[in-house]
Amino acid sequence: MSDTILEVRDLVIDIPVAAGMLHPVQSISFEVKRGETLCIVGESGCGKSLTSLAIMDLLPKAAIRTASALKLDGEDLQTIGERRMSDIRGNKMSMIFQEPMTSLNPAYTIGNQLTEALRRHKKVSAAEARDRAIYLLEKVGITAAASRLTQYPHQLSGGLRQRVMIAMALMCGPEMIIADEPTTALDVTIQAQILHLLADLQDEFNMGMILITHDLGVVSRVANRVAVMYAGQVVETGTAKQVFENPTHPYTQGLLECIPIPGKTKRGSHLGSIPGIVPSLVGEIPGCHFADRCVHAFDACRSDRVELRDGFEPGHVYRCLQTPDQSAANLKKGAA
Amino acid sequence: MSDNQDFVLEARDVTRTFMISAGFMKGKKPLRAVNGINLQVPRGEVLGLVGESGCGKSTLAKMLLGLLPPSSGELYVDGTPTSQMQRLDMARKVQPIFQDPYSSLNPRKTIGDIISLPVRVQGSAEASSGKELRMRVEESMELVGLPRRLYGNFPNQLSGGQRQRVAVARALINRPEVVICDEPTSALDVSVQSQILNLLQDLRAELNLTYIVISHNLAVVEHMATRVAVMYLGRLVEVADTDQLFENPMHPYTKALLSSVLSPDPNQGVPETGLGVAYPNPVDPPSGCTFHPRCVECMSHCSVAAPRTIPTKTGLVECHLYDEDQGRGRKAS
Numbered sequence: 001m002s003d004t005i006l007e008v009r010d011l012v013i014d015i016p017v018a019a020g021m022l023h024p025v026q027s028i029s030f031e032v033k034r035g036e037t038l039c040i041v042g043e044s045g046c047g048k049s050l051t052s053l054a055i056m057d058l059l060p061k062a063a064i065r066t067a068s069a070l071k072l073d074g075e076d077l078q079t080i081g082e083r084r085m086s087d088i089r090g091n092k093m094s095m096i097f098q099e100p101m102t103s104l105n106p107a108y109t110i111g112n113q114l115t116e117a118l119r120r121h122k123k124v125s126a127a128e129a130r131d132r133a134i135y136l137l138e139k140v141g142i143t144a145a146a147s148r149l150t151q152y153p154h155q156l157s158g159g160l161r162q163r164v165m166i167a168m169a170l171m172c173g174p175e176m177i178i179a180d181e182p183t184t185a186l187d188v189t190i191q192a193q194i195l196h197l198l199a200d201l202q203d204e205f206n207m208g209m210i211l212i213t214h215d216l217g218v219v220s221r222v223a224n225r226v227a228v229m230y231a232g233q234v235v236e237t238g239t240a241k242q243v244f245e246n247p248t249h250p251y252t253q254g255l256l257e258c259i260p261i262p263g264k265t266k267r268g269s270h271l272g273s274i275p276g277i278v279p280s281l282v283g284e285i286p287g288c289h290f291a292d293r294c295v296h297a298f299d300a301c302r303s304d305r306v307e308l309r310d311g312f313e314p315g316h317v318y319r320c321l322q323t324p325d326q327s328a329a330n331l332k333k334g335a336a
Numbered sequence: 337m338s339d340n341q342d343f344v345l346e347a348r349d350v351t352r353t354f355m356i357s358a359g360f361m362k363g364k365k366p367l368r369a370v371n372g373i374n375l376q377v378p379r380g381e382v383l384g385l386v387g388e389s390g391c392g393k394s395t396l397a398k399m400l401l402g403l404l405p406p407s408s409g410e411l412y413v414d415g416t417p418t419s420q421m422q423r424l425d426m427a428r429k430v431q432p433i434f435q436d437p438y439s440s441l442n443p444r445k446t447i448g449d450i451i452s453l454p455v456r457v458q459g460s461a462e463a464s465s466g467k468e469l470r471m472r473v474e475e476s477m478e479l480v481g482l483p484r485r486l487y488g489n490f491p492n493q494l495s496g497g498q499r500q501r502v503a504v505a506r507a508l509i510n511r512p513e514v515v516i517c518d519e520p521t522s523a524l525d526v527s528v529q530s531q532i533l534n535l536l537q538d539l540r541a542e543l544n545l546t547y548i549v550i551s552h553n554l555a556v557v558e559h560m561a562t563r564v565a566v567m568y569l570g571r572l573v574e575v576a577d578t579d580q581l582f583e584n585p586m587h588p589y590t591k592a593l594l595s596s597v598l599s600p601d602p603n604q605g606v607p608e609t610g611l612g613v614a615y616p617n618p619v620d621p622p623s624g625c626t627f628h629p630r631c632v633e634c635m636s637h638c639s640v641a642a643p644r645t646i647p648t649k650t651g652l653v654e655c656h657l658y659d660e661d662q663g664r665g666r667k668a669s
Contacts, residue, residue: 195606
């Protein structure tokens with residue numbers, strides 16, 4: 001059993017559209033170790049959700065997925081057939097979808113939906129599956145679990161439904177879990193509980209986890225590693241400490257200035273903002289994708305291909321033509 | 337008016353009860369979404385209203401907008417009781433900005449139509465002709481930083497940030513005195529969120545507006561608000577100036593809420609809120625202090641008697657801890 005549970009190398013997703021070829025994900029690479037949490041941050045349309053769907057092989061039919069490596073626990077997900085993939089999906093690797101209001105089937109009971117995957121993947125009796133469902137519902141903090149099994153999704157509150165979604169993803173004891181905005185629709189108080197729960201379960205089962213979110217506060221608190229995505233590319237990646245204490249890419253720096261930070265941002269003052277909008281990903285963009293919105297951009301940014309380069313510390317990389325020193329100087333200037 | 341202070345909004349003992357079906361053949365049960373609220377909002381203030389979903393924030397907002405009459409109690413806008421006001425008069429003074437600009441703008445109307453609607457409905461002395469109306473709309477668009485060329489566009493041609501600017505322009509075109517912002521930025525991306533918050537701040541100074549900002553993002557509330565009201569199960573459990581509330585929270589619920597704020601800090605983990613038990617069912621609220629099953633400082637009589645409203649230096653708190661007759665008698669001010 002290797003230490004790395006998920007390996008993604010040069011993942012590319014192309015979608016043919018009327019106007020040409022859409023490139024929502026352009027050569028993304030990362031790996032997730034057992035027991036580790038990778039957070040993918042970015043704004044809508046940056047490709048973070050498509051990346052997770054690509055790993056689960058749940059992309060829309062029109063989308064074309066290529067990668068130089070896409071391996072779960074050493075097994076190449078690109079060459080295995082749909083049959084083997086559906087054995088893996090929901091079993092060895094599962095996903096917590098966003099919006100618990102819409103991703104549960106309103107016509108089936110909670111119990112029915114919880115046990116479906118387990119009955120499909122493992123040879124267990126209905127009674128065993130039911131026991132497992134009750135065990136996990138209790139684990140995710142739902143009281144009176146047995147009576148919940150006969151209820152329908154509309155009888156549960158948002159927080160409870162989200163917990164049911166988490167329990168469902170854990171039914172088969174996955175080794176890898178992808179959580180797409182698991183707490184976005186929830187109250188802050190419940191958010192903290194759900195994040196605790198995920199961390200506890202991760203420790204217990206030694207799962208690898210990808211957490212997709214746009215909430216920088218959540219990311220800084222739970223991530224081991226962070227990947228910041230912008231317009232289909234990873235623009236900065238490193239440990240949470242590296243990315244939050246020494247943000248090096250102008251986009252990461254900009255994002256961190258956009259949010260009011262209690263005790264740090266002056267009340268009522270102007271918050272930072274990133275002018276402009278995300279570029280269209282139809283066709284090729286020469287140069288840096290962020291150049292049009294970047295206050296530090298110079299001519300070369302718009303013409304040269306920008307590769308990932310090393311930051312101050314090993315493991316911290318970013319996609320920018322500026323040196324780490326220049327970036328740090330910009331950050332200081334911005335703060336002053 | 338009682339005081340010489342200029343309150344643009346005032347709620348006196350406002351209650352709103354909904355009758356909720358308890359099941360087939362079971363009759364209906366009352367749900368007190370807003371349960372006896374007293375609140376005064378001075379002109380020019382930004383009041384942040386926070387609390388978990390189901391606490392009655394939106395019901396209160398609807399009553400302040402005149403969309404829902406209170407079951408009992410009275411609301412005053414500019415010193416006039418709302419029960420004696422016409423619906424349109426109220427709309428001229430209080431306007432909303434909603435959470436999701438993707439669903440709050442009619443997709444089949446142009447931006448010009450959307451922004452001018454309040455003027456056309458409420459009427460206005462200065463904008464009787466079409467030409468004047470268009471001028472008013474363009475003026476309003478300029479105010480919120482929307483290019484004039486978008487006048488004839490449809491909402492689907494606009495980005496999320498631009499749509500929210502349209503919503504702001506629509507709210508402000510008839511120069512209301514109060515704007516109720518219900519989660520004004522939570523549907524927006526981080527980089528756009530800050531632009532809208534900055535815009536709202538600028539407009540307040542420019543037009544001397546009063547805001548009520550409803551949000552579950554406490555960092556946003558701390559940034560925007562001058563005073564904060566914390567709601568729990570239809571009651572205001574604590575009201576205080578922003579500094580006071582964030583630096584010196586009194587009510588245990590406020591403390592728990594504040595501790596669940598996740599500011600970006602990689603050196604800290606996810607805090608333990610101590611709010612173990614789930615939010616209670618509002619149809620069947622707990623006895624005594626409704627917060628007692630989740631309270632870490634719960635005392636024996638908390639489950640028996642409801643706490644009184646205790647005035648503090650900058651607002652109020654409803655908790656036995658600060659009641660000198662019953663609790664540990666902590667100093668409220």
